[in-house]
Amino acid sequence: MSPEFERRLTRDWDDPAVIGIDGYRAKGGYEALKNALNMDAAAIIDTVKASGLRGRGGAGFPTGVKWSFVPTNTGKPTYVVVNFDESEPGTCNNRELVERDPHRLLEGTAIAALSIGCRTAFIYVRGEYLAQGEILERAIAEAYEAGFLGKGIGGSDVDLDIVLHRGAGAYICGEETALLNSLEGLRGQPRLRPPFPAVEGLYASPTVINNVETLMSVPDIVVRGPEWFREYGTEKSPGTKMFTISGKVERPGNYELPLGTPLRVLLEDVAGGVLGGRSLKAWTPGGSSTPLLTAEHIDTPLDYESVAAAGSLLGTGAVMVLDDTDCVVDAAQRMTRFYAHESCGKCTPCREGTWWAERVLGRIADGYGTAEDIPVMADMGKHIMFRAFCALADGAASVIDSSLKHFREEFEEHVRLGRCPLRLDHEAVAV
Amino acid sequence: MTSEVTLTIDGKEVTVPAGTLIIRAAEQLGIEVPRFCDHPLLKPAGACRQCYVSVEGQPKLATSCTVPVAPGMRIRTQNSDPEVADAQRANLEFLLLNHPLDCPICDRGGECPLQDQALAYGPGDSRFREAKRVFPKPVPMSPLVGLDRERCILCARCTRFCDEISGDRFLELFARGAGERVSIAAGEDFRSPFSGNTVQICPVGALTSTPYRFAARPFDLTYGDSVCPHCSAGCNMRVDVRRGEVVRHLARDEYDVNDAWLCDKGRYAYRFPDSPERITTPLIRDHGLEPASFGEVLTKIASWVDGARVGVLTGGRLMDEDYYALSKLARTVFKTNDLDHRRGSGAPTAELFAARAPMGVTYRDVERAKAILVVGLDAEQEVPILHLRLRKAAAAGARIWVLHPRRTRLHDVATHVLVRPGDDGSAMDELREELTAAGEDAIVIAGERPGVADAALAVARATGARFAYVTRRAGDRGALRAGVHPSLLPGGRSLGEAGAVESRWETPINREPGRDARGILEACAAREIDVLYLIGVDPLRDFPDAALALRALENVPVKIVQSLELGSLEPFADAFLPAAAFLEKEGHVTTWEGRGQRLRRVRDPEGMSIPDWEIFASLALACGGDLGFESLDELHEEMGELLAPLDVPPSLPAPSEPEETAEGLTLFTYPLLVDEGRLSERADELKAALGGPPFAEIHPDDAADVHVADGDGLVLKTSAGEATLPARVTERVAKGWVFVPFNQPGFQANTLLDGDFVTSVTVEAAELVDAEAGAEG
């Protein structure tokens, strides 16, 4: 029994015709772009600012404010870069949004471009989204043909090109500055800030990097206005958001909900409850990089402030659910292995810390842990958190810190028993 | 005018220029924050995370190597903040997890920033119970540099040096995460003339110098400060000696000169003073060459010199004081102006300019210039550290133009004009406007390619740009200033201004210009000179006309050689005087800038060898003269008087018109950095890494005219001789020019030359049969 509200991002999901430009336009598509072509750049930015739209890629930074940071008088070109590198474990809403409504992304990107005087925009799509990249290529071709991209878009004197650039399998390239390096043809390692991308981003030029969902929220805001956008959500986290729920639930999937909807509603009403009627043990609010929460937190409203108050982060809104048959140590080990695998290697605590943590957790999970290992793990978490070059390490540290915080006994049981207390036989999977 | 910022670190106040990094500000207070990836000459990386400090009011610790100071900042380092100390301890624990226990066998041991900082700031014990990462080691990056991957802490100083400083991007980081490694691409060696710097800045023993591997421990070494003898860059260096033998050269920091760098030649060609061919006893010819005492030999020489016509030739290997003494010896004792240190035709106006002005353009000036014209110089090969400075200037936004017949390794940061023979003048003219626009911030740098320096000076004077004449050898500027020159006296005085010199020397000076190097050799060949005195020079190898040099040596009655060794002069020398090597001398050498730098004795002279100036003084006495100084101090006093700066005359002789370029091709040559030069003796790893066989570079159009393809034999015919060399057909060289390196193994280009470093040449394809016949000379 899903909550009642006006669908926005998923409004046209039951209409496969919108994937093509004719179907999209029949549903009002590209009207927002036409409006925006008749607005000042400043007016576009003010509209988005007033809506309170926050970046949906995890950081939650106010989008209109981000656009306003871009200086347009430096003599250098400005760039819009769409971050479609979606790789946070548990997150796949961008994928489905693009599968079902690709033109909305192009329209949102074009409006962002207008707001900062950008003439060439890039979409960085993760390599593994081969099919979705194809969908976008077709949509881009259609948009060019219809005159919404290319020379003189929508009959104006503004030129706009969109270049699709494919990644090649690196989670770190979802980090803004690493993405820029990757797009420039360098190794995908993050950059020092300052300078910030708004001032010195792609090709040392002022750049805005936005998440797919963020940009897809923009056309409606332009047409319907900021007040309409704010009808749902909370004061500080307005609007609706895509949530992905996966793991031990009856109906995993991507669902749109107003920000501030409690987890209980998403889990039980929308996703059908814990799989097989078992009980909730642990869940991530925003993918593996956000600290674990427990059954105790089931009524936490899913908005940026409330989740932070509960001791975690909303991030991408990727809820992964563990039930009472799942071993947290095992889960923590697998997640840590993810970070070790994806670490770019640049800085010491991330590169060495995740590598070490993966091994210590592996021993504990397999029953070869010792009493010293647990305080060592705790110390590791402490010295990785906020000590690395970028937030990838913070994600890894969150796994360690939060699993120890809420499930320390389970770790101690592994050590005491010399095996998993849930009697799970963990095969040491090839590292 | 930079503004200043005042802040507090560990309770102590310090004021520094705005933009200073916290870690640098701390150093000014004598506070060392531990670090690995930070280096003052590299852009901040923030990679190692060792340099944490706490900033009051900020919840997270800050990396002091990436954050500039802000007014009123209150910073605490490990000295006053336990959380910072704990963070540093934890970071070292992370770094040491996979670091192998190699200290007993690692070259870095005893002079290792990881050891030192682990001891000071790290955990005492390891909590690591897993298996460390292991890799095959060492892996050669080149014949000079090896990599021990296990030791690498991935600070990326080496890859950043290659990217930011040298531009030789052969060392890169591969893979990611814990698998990240420094590497070269298979088949693409770390072939860079600056590779050794990565070894020196590596904070662990990951990159090691193959020549130094397992050679010594720091406590085995005695060492001293010195200046590199290999070129006029004047790099500050430390010479390490073990049991009397030189085992290593290291760069010393001197931001006004070499920053913190050495080129690989300076770093790895250190074996020549200990060569088995070095002779440290005086010798006199009596049937064969027999050892004798200094007294005996000097007396004999005095008898030869008495009433004789003497010619003096030297090279670029001596100190300022040696040259001064030689200049005085030649004029006051031998009574001749037939002395020269140069090899080619020189550049009269540029020489006058350089000899009279004290320090002109400096390295710092190059760094800060807005517009730089480089003409007639391949800095990377000839004065490498200047090449690095030019790259630094380009990185700071300077516009650089290089006029050279050959594309140099500045090509990625400069506009290269591949000038055709005779076109230098017009190419320079096209740049006058740009130079004028930059005013005082414009610099014209001219090298020794024949015919360009004087024209470049004229352009500089016309546009208001500053001018530097850069000759390649370490002693060149000192020799010029001391007047080891047929028509210049000490201080750059022309013979017409001899008065001041005569009164100080209390001897009249012949006002007739003497013979230059070529003239001296011709006179020797014609027996118009009786005694040829060769100091640190071998005309057979060094002079751009091998045939003339040979005729000279065969015909001149007496040949005196003063050097470290005899080499190809052995059949000719009538007497040999053993000279001390540069690290065995006290004195000064002058850089291309005109900067005098102190040379210090690092070890005593070998055997019976003594510094050149002392030999000159003793010889003077033996000849019944007296140079008038018995100590270095006395010599300095005199030098100080005569070498004080003189004004450059406002109207200089106009540069000579370039010769009409003949139809056809022009051969040009200069020594590459790593070749068969004397001072590179036994630098085997260096030659393996950076040397190469001889070749002839020719433009594709010119090659097509004679149906020659890349790799084919190319027959070169000049008025002096003929040779066949493998052709390198490339657009790297301009049309109309054929480049042949001066002295590669198996071929000396001076066999094709007739007095200067350029000459007309005709080329043709070698007959297949002849292609294997190899080169002459």
Next chain:
Amino acid sequence: MVVFEGERLEEAKEILGRYPEGHERSAIMPLLYLAQSVEGHISREGLKEVAGLLDLTTAEVEAVASFYSMFRLRPTGTHVVSVCTNLACMLRGARDVYEAAHEAAEMRHGQELSEDELITLHEEECLGVCDFAPVVQVNFANHDQVTPERMRELIAGLRDGSVPEPSRGGPAMSSFKSASRVLAGLEEAPA
């Protein structure tokens, strides 16, 4: 063999032209995909040629190529089978699927290439199909909700010479080479 010649060289130039002038280095990733599509992995020669096209050293190119999981620098099977074992898929049985894949392909853990050089099997991180976990990709085409039984079917199908239809109507990629071409931004089959 020369990787970029004839048609491929034309395509390489087209790729270079996608990016703003002076920033052609951005083309390195699609060029690496193109090289990969020719040889089935990126060889030494491929790295060198990409370096030549971009006026970089081979080391600079290898530095980039070796950073990413989808660029394969060692000999690779005709088909690349990726099994996600990250948390959401792990919770829905991905480990068993991964084991089944090894059994069906007759490969040991850590073996990169099957004996018949048909299959490269590797464990992947989150592929972004958590709503249909556990997920497998064959040449980067998605297969949803894969059971161990289905995994065995997929592998058997590959060994039989038939590439299975992906889920939810996505395009099938007939081989790793052809997927690489698509990832270079080109049509699947060379013109």
